[in-house]
Amino acid sequence: MTIFTVHSVGTAPEPSREPLDELRRRVGFVPNLAGAIAAAPAAIDAFNQLQRALRDTTLTGAEREVVGVAVSVANRCPYSVAAHSAFAARAGVPPEVIDALRAGKDDVPEEKAAALATFSRALVRSGGLVDRAELAALLGSGYSPAQVLEVITQAAYTVMANWVANVTGTTLDAALADRAWSP
Incomplete structure (x- = not known):
């Protein structure tokens, strides 16, 4: 039995849908990891914001x-x-x-x-x-x-x-x- 759902944009809690859709647009699909994180809106938002911020570092x-x-x-x-x-x-x-x-x-x-x-x-x-x-x-x-x-x-x-x-x-x-x- 699994207790963790891998969400799509359509099945995710409402506050998770936009961050999940942003990832879908950027990556081309919703990775299973992001779908799992989406069960917690604060977690997927933090994940997405951190990923966005990292693209602006001086590291390649x-x-x-x-x-x-x-x-x-x-x-x-x-x-x-x-x-x-x-x-x-x-x-x-x-x-x-x-x-x-x-x-x-x-x-x-x-x-x-x-x-x-x-x-x-x-x-x-x-x-x-x-x-x-x-x-x-x-x-x-x-x-x-x-x-x-x-x-x-x-x-x-x-x-x-x-x-x-x-x-x-x-x-x-x-x-x-x-x-x-x-x-």
């Missing part, structure tokens, strides 16, 4: 997706690893980088992607109590203090998605099936 789409994959692997979230892998490919992240991230490897082929992944995994592992050397490594790879905060914001957004997907057992959308992943 590719950098945000590197964080998304790294955090999702650290949280053992099959749904989000698949989603962020697909979005990373669309954002131009090289396949060998995506493969290394999905494998949880420390030796990611691009220096900046490696620094983002290492720091993102440290955030999850430590609950934000990252070692100063881990912070210095991210800063040393060319990221500014403001961008560190943007990485934290992306990680927090991704953790929300991971937790929802893991708790609700959200099934993978057909559009993401070729990126399926298991821990």
Whole structure:
């Protein structure tokens, strides 16, 4: 028996319909994860607003997706690893980088992607109590203090998605099936 409904725009609670429809327009379909979040209007609104705000950071789409994959692997979230892998490919992240991230490897082929992944995994592992050397490594790879905060914001957004997907057992959308992943 499942206790979580995956809503469509038509079945979602009234206050969830506009945020869900906005996601549908932006992505081209209503992802199952968003449909699950839509049961709580405040949650889907927060999810949508945070996603919108992240597009206005100084991090590129590719950098945000590197964080998304790294955090999702650290949280053992099959749904989000698949989603962020697909979005990373669309954002131009090289396949060998995506493969290394999905494998949880420390030796990611691009220096900046490696620094983002290492720091993102440290955030999850430590609950934000990252070692100063881990912070210095991210800063040393060319990221500014403001961008560190943007990485934290992306990680927090991704953790929300991971937790929802893991708790609700959200099934993978057909559009993401070729990126399926298991821990």
